[in-house]
Amino acid sequence: MSTATAPRAPRPGGDRDLRVAVLGVGAMGQDHARRLARLTRGTQLVVVSDVDAARTDAVAAEFGVRAVHDPVAAVHDPDVDAVVIATPGSTHEGLVLEALAAGKPTLCEKPLTTSPATARRIVDAEHALGRPLVQVGFMRRFDAEYERLRALVASRELGRPLFLHCVHRNASTPPNFSSEMLVLDSVVHEVDVTRFLLDEEVTAVTVLTPRRSATAPEGLQDPQFVLLETESGTLVDVEVFVNTTTGYVVRTELVAERGSAQIGLGVGLVQQSGTGWGGAVAPGFKERFGAAYDTQVQRWADAVRSGAGVDGPGVWDGYAAAAVCAAGVESLRTGRRVEVDLGARPGGA
Structure with missing residues (x-):
């Protein structure tokens, strides 16, 4: 899919929260959904999506948000400003390219993709847009x-x-x-x-x-x-x-x-x-990188709301890894x- 003419997604202004969709609601996706709904400042969880319809519906009910069973449809949903991708790595290339085509800022869990060739395609696609939109979830x-x-x-x-x-x-x-x-x-x-x-x-x-x-x-x-x-x-x-x-x-x-x-x-x-x-x-370490995940998502959300798009590892980092x-x-x-x-x-x- 060509991304060279992707529209610029509307940036939340003033006090409006960043409306986020979480794609993939396995263990990692549910953790991110919980973080966005209850901890991250300036965000509103609005959509969860997974190819497992029953799991999607259950997570949506837990957080009181909409369930969208097709992750691609969730990316293009007009009520979604930005997306978090926590689906299996084999799906990342297609979903990230869809997000770039829609001009939607994205936090993609590692790996960016499952091969150097597909990761390089994302590097080139984002470069064609002329602005950073994709952050990779290297939480360390x-x-x-x-x-x-x-x-x-x-x-x-x-x-x-x-x-x-x-x-x-x-x-x-x-x-x-x-x-x-x-x-x-x-x-x-x-x-x-x-x-x-x-x-x-x-x-x-x-x-x-x-x-x-x-x-x-x-x-x-x-x-x-x-x-x-x-x-x-x-x-x-x-x-x-x-x-x-x-x-x-x-x-x-x-x-x-x-x-x-x-x-x-x-x-x-x-x-x-x-x-x-x-x-x-x-003091207070209950889980080795729990605080790092919290900081990562907060800084990403702040960067998106400010218009910077990324505050952390980007697509080149994902490709190099x-x-x-x-x-x-x-x-x-x-x-x-x-x-x-x-x-x-x-x-x-």
Whole structure:
């Protein structure tokens, strides 16, 4: 679908709330619906949509909003100013292109799409419109600990980054979770974190497969060890282990020329340098990234209402993550180091 002549969606003015449709009301979509209806300032949940009619009707009744069983119709609904996409990844390309055609600002859960080629089509379609409309749901960028670590990297207080050591562990995986999904669904977050913290692209990926854990379902290569190389020569290793049986753990350690810093210990940022070691206790964490999701949606809504459209990762970030993960899947299958070629960024930015 061509998006070059997409209409500009009306921007809420004055005190009028942003009217939002949530597409896909599984666990993630219901969480976003609840957030938009009850927590996010300046928004009004008006439509929920899912191909599962019974689920759509039940969620609509819970929040007192309209049920639209066709997500494409929900995108083009005249009472909808903006959309949140939480449908399966295989549907994202079509729905995002529909949103671009309608000129509707969109928050799309990761992945932007399921392949670099389809993600690149969205990059080019948005570029043709001449304004940012699509934000990608990499919520870790809105986590206070990651924001502090990024600021520390940018300050060069500890010198240039040399390594990032990352840990990504889940207690268990759902049925039909594949070895490739450890890269596509889990490591994708570390890929975006690498680009966010270091402000540079990933240039190569190597996936190593250690001894398979006895806790992994039959046929699943779990854990995996992923090595990312960046433009500047910083190395990033990711231990991904998604059937630990013990819980959800995400940690990141920066090793720089004059010290190190680590997040994800449940105590805020812990910094070690020549001047000492220490950190601050972060109160009230019930869920590792609950606050980050809240902040992400609030900042997106504020950006849309202001006319900026996006405040966070955009379509290029979604495309870059898809390209790196595709290289990771190739490395997993072949056992070889795979280089990443993103091509030229539209506009040369």
